[in-house]
Amino acid sequence: MPKHPLAEVFGFPPDNLSPEASRIRQYRLCPYNNRVPSCTKDKANDPLGVCSIHVGTDVAITCPVRFRQDWLIAEHAAHFFFSANTHWTTLTEVRLDDRQGKSAGNIDVVLVAYDDHGQIVDFGALEVQAVYISGNIRQPFERFMQDQTNLPTFDWSNQKLYPRPDYLSSSRKRLAPQLIYKGGILHSWGKKQAIALHRGFYQTLPSLPEVAPEIADVAWLIYDLKLDPQNHRYHLTLTKTVYTLFKPALDRITTPEPGSVETFIGYLQSKLDEKLEDGNPPDAPTLTDVIGL
Numbered sequence: 001m002p003k004h005p006l007a008e009v010f011g012f013p014p015d016n017l018s019p020e021a022s023r024i025r026q027y028r029l030c031p032y033n034n035r036v037p038s039c040t041k042d043k044a045n046d047p048l049g050v051c052s053i054h055v056g057t058d059v060a061i062t063c064p065v066r067f068r069q070d071w072l073i074a075e076h077a078a079h080f081f082f083s084a085n086t087h088w089t090t091l092t093e094v095r096l097d098d099r100q101g102k103s104a105g106n107i108d109v110v111l112v113a114y115d116d117h118g119q120i121v122d123f124g125a126l127e128v129q130a131v132y133i134s135g136n137i138r139q140p141f142e143r144f145m146q147d148q149t150n151l152p153t154f155d156w157s158n159q160k161l162y163p164r165p166d167y168l169s170s171s172r173k174r175l176a177p178q179l180i181y182k183g184g185i186l187h188s189w190g191k192k193q194a195i196a197l198h199r200g201f202y203q204t205l206p207s208l209p210e211v212a213p214e215i216a217d218v219a220w221l222i223y224d225l226k227l228d229p230q231n232h233r234y235h236l237t238l239t240k241t242v243y244t245l246f247k248p249a250l251d252r253i254t255t256p257e258p259g260s261v262e263t264f265i266g267y268l269q270s271k272l273d274e275k276l277e278d279g280n281p282p283d284a285p286t287l288t289d290v291i292g293l
Contacts, residue, residue, distance in 0.1 A: 004140055004156040005163045007059045007225070008051035008066070008234060010039060014144055015151050016232045025049070025148065033068040035092065041065070042138075050141050052225060052234070053133065053163055059225045059234065060165040061198045062137070064108065064130040069236040073126060073221060076238055077194035078111055080219040081124030088113045096182050104181045125186050127178060129197040132170045135163035167204040171253065179250050187217065187246040196221040199239055206257070209248045216243035 006014050011031035012021035024031060028047055030039040041063055042048035051066040052059045067073050074090050082088055094110045097103055109126040140156045140163070147154075156162065175195075186193055195218065202222045213219075220242040225234040 001057060002054050004144070004154050005053045005137065006050060006140060006144055007054050009141065009144060010049040011051060012233060013227075014148070014154075017149065018232070022148075025145070030065060031069075032065050033071065034065050048138055048141060050137055053137065053165070055165055055200060058200055060200050061130050061223075061225065062133055062165070064128040066130065067128045067196050067223065067236065072236055072238065073128065073194075073196045073223075074109060074111060076221050076241070077109075077124060077126045077196075077219070080194055080213070080216075080241075080243075081111055081192050082113050082122065086113045086122075087115070096185060098181075098185065104185055105178065107182060124192045124194065125182070126194045126196065127182070129170065129175055129195060129201060131198065131201050132166040132174070133163045134166040134169075135161040137163040165200065167201055170201060171205060176254050179253065183218075183246065183250065190217075192217050192219070193246070194219045194221055196223060198222075199224045202242075206252050208242060208244050208252055211243055211245055213241075213243045215245075217246050218244045218249055220244065 004014070010021075010025045010028060012018075012024065023029075028039050028049060029037055030049075032051070034040060038044070039047035039049045041050075051063045052061045054060075061067065071090070078086070078088050088111050091110045091112060092108065094107045095103055096105060096107055107125045108128045111124050111126060112120050113122040115121050139161075140159070143156070144151075144154060175197075183193060197220070199222050202220065208220070221238060222240040222242065224237050224239045226237045227234050
């Protein structure tokens, strides 16, 4: 198991020292169809070129652009959105407004189907969900970039703020709001949606009620990164597609599963006991004190 968190740096495993990997790192390029040739993650002039991190024996994708490898996500979404032999293309970072003209956010990728005259006949929305990181990923990244050839001595395991995926924040602060606002508008228009995310992220979500593909309006495209030993690079691989209806999936993700109220009261009791044992009894105004009688 690696003693550092970096699974891919500018598209290559850190121990890939091939001429191609060295050139990409030297010029800080993005090999995964960023909007410009260079990596622009975090800072355009000092990019944080970490595509994915180690999570035990697994790998978690931390950059949304990483999902654009070979545009497989667009191909898989198109299979869900459109019938066979449909002419389609992709538009990226498309602003979506509500009825008042206020932005509900940008759609990562819109797939548009068009006829022989170039007129749009249909579209679907593809959202990409990378995972947030807790801890500090820039420090080990900069440490590696300063000395790329001495990887056996690169041990970050005992450092403070060791970076880890924050799946809870990723779902509550990004996935759920996007489904509510952007997804709600698209659903009201009767348009299909696809959501691309990594297997580890999907496994942290509650179980979603599945339906047949022909009646679904949301396709969850679940990917893994699989290491190719021949060229020593990870390849984005579709491992499963889950088909759901929009509203049941949204309700399942945004509705918490409550624990026992008795357990919570027991926790409150322990906090109160601690306060009383400290010799600082809590102020306990009576109802008469409150209403001034």
